[in-house]
Amino acid sequence: MEYNEKHIKIIEAAEKLFSDNGFNGTSVRDIAEAADVNLAMISYYFGSKDNLLVAIFKYRGENTRQLVSEMIENKELSPLEKFYTLIDFYIDKFQNQQCFHRVMAREQIIHTHGPVATAILSVKKTNMELIKQLVQEGQRKKQFKKEIDISLMMNTLFGTVNHLYTTKHYYKELNNLQSLSDEQFEKQLRKKLSVYLKTLFKAILTYED
Amino acid sequence: MEYNEKHIKIIEAAEKLFSDNGFNGTSVRDIAEAADVNLAMISYYFGSKDNLLVAIFKYRGENTRQLVSEMIENKELSPLEKFYTLIDFYIDKFQNQQCFHRVMAREQIIHTHGPVATAILSVKKTNMELIKQLVQEGQRKKQFKKEIDISLMMNTLFGTVNHLYTTKHYYKELNNLQSLSDEQFEKQLRKKLSVYLKTLFKAILTYED
DNA sequence: TTGATTTAAACAAACGTTTAATTAACAGGA
DNA sequence: TCCTGTTAATTAAACGTTTGTTTAAATCAA
Incomplete structure (x- = not known):
């Protein structure tokens, strides 16, 4: 189209x-x-x-794949470094397209079938494949642990970022950050989330219990 | 009321x-x-x-506090065991009140002010306080690590559970579980999520990077 | 008899979509 | 360059529904 x-x-x-x-x-x-x-x-x-509505999803769902897959095929980076890059990529994506992701967050709950669901599912499938590749590479190189539930792990990545950005007004209130300007707040949030998620996923990917 | x-x-x-x-x-x-x-x-x-709509939030927001705070004050359990109980509590809550949590997931995105936002914020404040107590107890007893961002950690807990349950139809599809009956699927999902989250939060709470 | 509950009917406003008329764009032939 | 035929783009108005809420009468309980 x-x-x-x-x-x-x-x-x-x-x-x-x-x-x-x-x-x-x-x-x-x-x-x-x-x-x-x-x-x-x-x-x-x-x-x-x-x-x-469907057009919105198609319009926004186009570019992601290539960007992520180029990054994953980059030979310079270790699997963990790649994952860190991926985390920042998704944070930036949510940050820069907050309107779209709010719409998506709402609509994906209701649309279990039909064209909207199909468009969303196709984006999710792409994400899943690419991340799977990355995790398996890390496992082959013995840098990630063996038992990793990729689907649930993705759920944590998207769930955390999604929940935080779609409900950031509550986060602001709960942490008494109302005095910050929107820009300051966004900047701080992004930095904190990035550090937090990298620590978190290092643990998920490498920590043997 | x-x-x-x-x-x-x-x-x-x-x-x-x-x-x-x-x-x-x-x-x-x-x-x-x-x-x-x-x-x-x-x-x-x-x-x-x-x-x-406001009445729905008030109706559902009443019972949680007491249940969680009783559990946290239980002297028998270690902080980590308490956290495990808390995880199962929230999983059960989402599982048993899926309709409510879908409504909440959608509405909390839009309502940044007004009575709905106030009702939601009050539930979140309660949750935050209780979990903070629990984390601090664990830190005092040297069973949890020092630097824990409770707000972001809660975001991961609610974000993961929320995202998984509100978009479980995609999870089912992505993992080729269409053949399972709804009951089988729910049962399996709950079990997997419980194990996964316990591992994950053990790492978050204890893993020193 | 009094006041709370329940009802069918009506209200104006807003909804997504269609219509039919008008304007713009642009081709090919003189 | 101008005229003309055809299609695409744009418009204001109207379409029939559906919306949330209110009304005023009827029914109920005490």
């Missing part, structure tokens, strides 16, 4: 509104106004509001 | 529908039909649909 400027304007406006108010909490009229296009253009371009 | 049978019938019907279709994806008429009450009774009892 090719998207022109107007498609993208609509997609990004919808993404922001879905993120703030949810899919059903956003009207097509809201989107049209935010994207500064006529109401009917949304049906004309995407067919329906549901299809627009 | 006192809830009679009819209140609870409405609350539980709403919880199930919100879980399946989202808050804005569920009409008051749907709820009335599912709860087998007249449409107007919902306004009569709760005032509005928004208040009904």
Whole structure:
């Protein structure tokens, strides 16, 4: 699917509104106004509001694979270093596309079947494969431990990052960080999370119990 | 707030529908039909649909504190054993109240302010305090390591359990477990998650890097 | 008889989508 | 360069539903 400027304007406006108010909490009229296009253009371009949601997932789901797989095939880094890079990659992804990930976090709960679920599943499958490769490389080189449940481990990675970024307003409150500016807070959060996750995953990957 | 049978019938019907279709994806008429009450009774009892959502959070947020704090004050168990009990407690909670936790997972993303956010924050504060006590006890007894970011650690606990249970249909697919019956799957998931999290948190709490 | 509960009906507002008319873009032929 | 035929893009208006909430009458319990 090719998207022109107007498609993208609509997609990004919808993404922001879905993120703030949810899919059903956003009207097509809201989107049209935010994207500064006529109401009917949304049906004309995407067919329906549901299809627009699917378009958002397709639009955002394209680039990831190549980036991650290039990084994994990098010969310079040890498996653990690669994993550290992967962690920072996902943190950056959540940080830079917070609207999208909020939409995804909400919609993946409801859509167990249908086109949205299919789009999400395909991204998850890709992630799973790539991480599996990386873990197996680490195990071959005896740098990771033998018994690693990759699926649950991914759940911890995405679950932690996802939960933290989608509910960061609670994190801010619980840690009395309300005085920080948004930028300061985001910067600090990112740094802390990065250090924390690297320690955590070093333990998961190497700690024999 | 006192809830009679009819209140609870409405609350539980709403919880199930919100879980399946989202808050804005569920009409008051749907709820009335599912709860087998007249449409107007919902306004009569709760005032509005928004208040009904708040009522769900209050209804479910009541019991937790006492259960957890009794468990933490139990003198028989070591801090690590207590933490293991806590993990199983939360797994059971998510497993037994999946509808509620799906609603919560979705709504906590959107509600950054207002009565829903307040209700959620109060539950989180309680959890945080109790876990903090437990971690500090473990540190005093030299069984846990010194530097532990409790807030991020909680994020991992809730993030992992939450993400896994709210997106278990993807987990099932990704691990080719479609042939399992729902009961078998749930049973297996619970067991695996319990073992996994105990290993994981033993590492987080004791592993010095 | 009084006040709480329950009901069917009605309310205006908002919803996603479609329609039919209008404008813009652009091709090929003079 | 201009005219013309055709398709694509854009618009305001309207469509029929559905929405959350309210009303006013009816039923119930005490």
